[in-house]
Amino acid sequence: MAFTLAPTSASEGFRLEAHDSVGSTNAIALERARQGDPGRLWVVSKKQESGRGRRGRSWATPEGNLAATLLMVTDCDLKIAATLGFVAGLSLADALDAVVPGGRIRIAPDGGSGERGNRFELKWPNDVLAEGAKLAGILLESAVLDRQRAAVAIGIGVNVVAYPHDVPYPATSLDVLGANCDAETLFLALSDAWSQNIRLWNGGQGLGHIRKRWLERAAGLGGEVAVRVDGDVVRGVFETIDEDCRFVIRNTKGEIVRIAAGDVHFGAVASAGAQ
Structure with missing residues (x-):
């Protein structure tokens, strides 16, 4: 099966650039922006060899996992554009709900519990959890194009068939969870869910609605x-x-403390001490 856009996504002007293997989908997307691409471009691959996570951490995507980046070119304030990461998290969780069969969520030592009935939970600021373990990560990178416009690359990496073992937190994959879903099927659902949530975001004017859904x-x-x-x-x-x-x-x-950036630890790990 080849990567394809959902009909809703294609009808709204989104486009697709698919690769068998890439260095980094984010890097390709930002290069396309510098070359004059108007945005609304999905760059996808089932293998990524030099992807990055937050704080410069490596994020490899072995064959069969999903590496997807959406390039958006915007004239809105970068502070508002940064909230597109929350749109991405919601869209991925919605897509996973659509394509993954129902299953039990259990409490994990450093993750969500599913107590509100969510099989897939959102960990601030940029992870998607399943059974308390990291299933996916999101990374936003930006580049100023001119005095009015900036490019935002919204990178989404999902452990479809494999997950990293040499990481200091629990991780999982759709395969481990028993989901019969490939990267192409998940991307089709993701492109559809993004179209719905970006309309809700509405250039940042609907951020309150996104925030409410995210908190759920x-x-x-x-x-x-x-x-x-x-x-x-x-x-x-x-x-x-x-x-x-x-x-x-x-x-x-x-005291109330507001944090703009940091690494979050839950439950037993929080009690024992974040290292």
Whole structure:
């Protein structure tokens, strides 16, 4: 089966560039923008050899996994454009719900519990969890094109057939979860779900609706968390994400702390100490 766009996506002007193997889908997307591409371009592959995660971490995508990047060219403020990561997380979770058979969610030592009935939960700021383990990651990268426009590459990597074992957190794949789903089927659903959620986002004007939907899927909400921020660890209870999608904690002193960037740990790991 070849990669294809959902009919809704194609009808709204999204386009597709598919590869058998790439270095980095994000790098290709940003290069296309510098070459004059107007955006709404999906770059996809089942193998990625030099992808990146947050904070420069490597993110390899072996054969059969999904590496997808959506290039958006926008004139909105980059602070608003950064919230497209939350649109991506919602879209991927919606797509997974559509293509993966139902199953039991269990509590994991460093992940969500599925207590609100979600099989796939969203871990702030950019992970999708299944059974408390990391199933997918999202990375946004941007480049200024001129005084009015910027390119935003929204990278989405999903463990379809394999997951990394040499990582300091639980990870999983759709194959391990017993899902009979390939990368092409998942991408078809993802392109459809993105079209729905980007309409809701509406250039940032609908961010409140995105935030509400995201919180309905939030991993660890109301539980004990530890967040590593610039070498320090902030501990407390995960209260919400605010109107700017910052992570909001009530710390051990009862104070509200808003965090724009950091690594989040839940449950037993939070209690033992985020390393």
